[in-house]
Amino acid sequence: xxxxxxxxxxxxxxxxxxxxxxxxxxxxxxxxxxxxxxxxxxxxxxxxxxxxxxxxxxxxxxxxxxxxxxxxxxxxxxxxxxxxxxxxxxxxxxxxxxxxxxxxxxxxxxxxxxxxxxxxxxxxxxxxxxxxxxxxxxxxxx
Amino acid sequence: xxxxxxxxxxxxxxxxxxxxxxxxxxxxxxxxxxxxxxxxxxxxxxxxxxxxxxxxxxxxxxxxxxxxxxxxxxxxxxxxxxxxxxxxxxxxxxxxxxxxxxxxxxxxxxxxxxxxxxxxxxxxxxxxxxxxxxxxxxxxxx
DNA sequence: CTTGCAATTGCAAGAAGTCGCAATAAGGAA
DNA sequence: TTCCTTATTGCGACTTCTTGCAATTGCAAG
Ligand SMILES: [Mn+2]
Ligand SMILES: [Mn+2]
Ligand SMILES: [Zn+2]
Ligand SMILES: [Zn+2]
Numbered sequence: 001x002x003x004x005x006x007x008x009x010x011x012x013x014x015x016x017x018x019x020x021x022x023x024x025x026x027x028x029x030x031x032x033x034x035x036x037x038x039x040x041x042x043x044x045x046x047x048x049x050x051x052x053x054x055x056x057x058x059x060x061x062x063x064x065x066x067x068x069x070x071x072x073x074x075x076x077x078x079x080x081x082x083x084x085x086x087x088x089x090x091x092x093x094x095x096x097x098x099x100x101x102x103x104x105x106x107x108x109x110x111x112x113x114x115x116x117x118x119x120x121x122x123x124x125x126x127x128x129x130x131x132x133x134x135x136x137x138x139x140x141x142x
Numbered sequence: 143x144x145x146x147x148x149x150x151x152x153x154x155x156x157x158x159x160x161x162x163x164x165x166x167x168x169x170x171x172x173x174x175x176x177x178x179x180x181x182x183x184x185x186x187x188x189x190x191x192x193x194x195x196x197x198x199x200x201x202x203x204x205x206x207x208x209x210x211x212x213x214x215x216x217x218x219x220x221x222x223x224x225x226x227x228x229x230x231x232x233x234x235x236x237x238x239x240x241x242x243x244x245x246x247x248x249x250x251x252x253x254x255x256x257x258x259x260x261x262x263x264x265x266x267x268x269x270x271x272x273x274x275x276x277x278x279x280x281x282x283x284x
Numbered sequence: 285c286t287t288g289c290a291a292t293t294g295c296a297a298g299a300a301g302t303c304g305c306a307a308t309a310a311g312g313a314a
Numbered sequence: 315t316t317c318c319t320t321a322t323t324g325c326g327a328c329t330t331c332t333t334g335c336a337a338t339t340g341c342a343a344g
Contacts, residue, residue, distance in 0.1 A: 017291055017340045038330080053294055058331060060292095074216055078302070079330070092263055101261055111253045119243055120277040121234055128270060135262040159310045159321055180300080195324050200301060202322095220332075221300070286344085293338065300331070308323070314316085 004030060007069055014067075024049045025060045029070060035081035071127040075100070090128040096137035103130070146172060149211055156209075166191045167202050171212060177223035213269040217242075232270040238279035245272070 004026050008018045028044040029036060036044075038057050046052040061082050064070040070082045076093055088105035105126060112123050146168050150160045170186040171178060178186075180199050188194040203224050206212040213227045218235055230247030247268060254265050 012341085015291085019292065019340070021293075051294075054330090055295080055332080056293060063292095092257065092261055092265075094263065095266060101263070103257065103261075107256065107260070108253065111250065114249065115234065115245065115272065116274075118249070119234055119245075120280075121236065121243070121274040122280050123234075123272055123274040124237065125271075125273045128272075129267075130257065130265055130270075131267045132258075132261075132263040132265040138262075138264050154311080157321085161310070161322065163323075193324075196300090197302080197325080198323060201303095205322095288343090289341100291338105291340080293336105295335090295337100297334095298332080300329100302329070303327085305325090306323105307325100308321105310321080311319100313318085 011067065011069075016063075016067075021045070021049055021052055021056050022060055022064075024052070025057060026064070026069075029064075029082060029084050033084070035073065035075065035083050037079040037081055039079075041082070073127050073129055075129055076131065085126075088126050090126075090130065092130045092132060094134035094137055095131050096133055099134045099136075101134075153209065153211075158205075158209075163187070163191055163194055163198050164202055164205075166194070167199060168206070168211075171206075171224065171226050175226070177215065177217065177225050179221040179223050181221075183224070215269050215271055217271055218273065227268075230268050232268075232272065234272045234274060236276035236279055237273050238275055241276045241278075243276075 004023065007026065008023070012018060024045040025041055027048075028041050032040075032044075038054065038061060041061065042052065042054050042057045045057065061070065061072070061080075065072045065082065068085055071085045073081050073091065075081055075091060076095075090103040090105065090108065092101040092103055093099070108128075115121070116123055146165065149168065150165070154160060166187040167183055169190075170183050174182075174186075180196065180203060183203065184194065184196050184199045187199065203212065203214070203222075207214045207224065210227055212224045215223050215233065217223055217233060218237075232245040232247065232250065234243040234245055235241070250270075257263070258265055
């Protein structure tokens with residue numbers, strides 16, 4: 001649990017508290033290694049934390065996202081999803097068949113610099129979702 | 143209502159029906175000229191269509207988005223928003239103060255071509271939301 | 285080890301959004 | 315105009331997500 005331990009230490013230094021609920025939710029996300037919905041997280045984490053409520057799951061996921069510990073995304077299935085913030089990436093999803101592709105953030109690096117230069121903003125988004133048609137679905141549609 | 147008339151004709155040709163509900167919702171969006179939430183649309187449109195239900199508003203907005211007549215976005219206030227699809231643009235929003243900036247799609251044109259080339263997908267998203275810190279808020283935070 | 289404060293939780297109510305189904309009605313054909 | 319097909323609506327139940335508040339509890343200080 002090295003990663004979770006060091007995250008805990010870091011968060012405690014910021015004045016936040018590491019409750020059993022937070023640790024369990026962090027462990028679920030860390031073990032899954034993929035996008036999970038709040039109800040996925042609730043289902044797994046409540047096995048170890050019997051009294052856990054869904055409201056706490058929602059608040060914890062939002063908290064972890066604000067601290068840049070997890071990434072949040074709308075991937076078009078009507079539910080928010082979360083995952084540990086490890087590699088910087090984005091998603092490209094086919095509107096027709098749902099096929100998805102990861103896009104390395106490096107590809108957007110130049111655009112980000114351009115946007116920062118033009119706007120004066122400091123960009124912090126690092127988990128975009130692009131939609132389109134995959135090579136297979138492109139054929140039938142057009 | 144030239145624009146709505148021509149949209150109606152176009153949609154009818156595709157086999158869709160232009161109901162009073164759809165026309166009223168389209169007029170609300172067209173008159174507003176800005177992002178509206180489903181409940182904003184419902185509040186305005188139900189003045190002219192007494193029996194209108196929120197479920198119909200949600201379904202109509204989703205329908206119009208799928209037909210590329212309106213653009214949908216999550217702009218970070220917890221509610222979906224919609225607007226007529228007129229100029230292609232994106233949004234850059236300050237996480238701290240909420241200040242927003244429009245970004246012309248032309249700035250992303252090159253990235254889109256790059257992504258399409260690398261993935262084989264045909265990209266259809268044209269209403270992204272970027273988050274960051276505006277020049278003012280950047281100072282205090284860092 | 286105790287104590288105390290404020291961060292966090294559970295609870296419960298409510299807002300936001302989705303969906304199946306039967307009734308309605310748009311609009312093309314006759 | 316009338317008829318027919320089927321897209322669309324209203325309804326109601328349900329899922330997803332948010333929020334105020336009082337009770338709990340992490341954890342730092344003594
Ligand atoms: Mn991801
Ligand atoms: Mn917009
Ligand atoms: Zn596809
Ligand atoms: Zn700002």
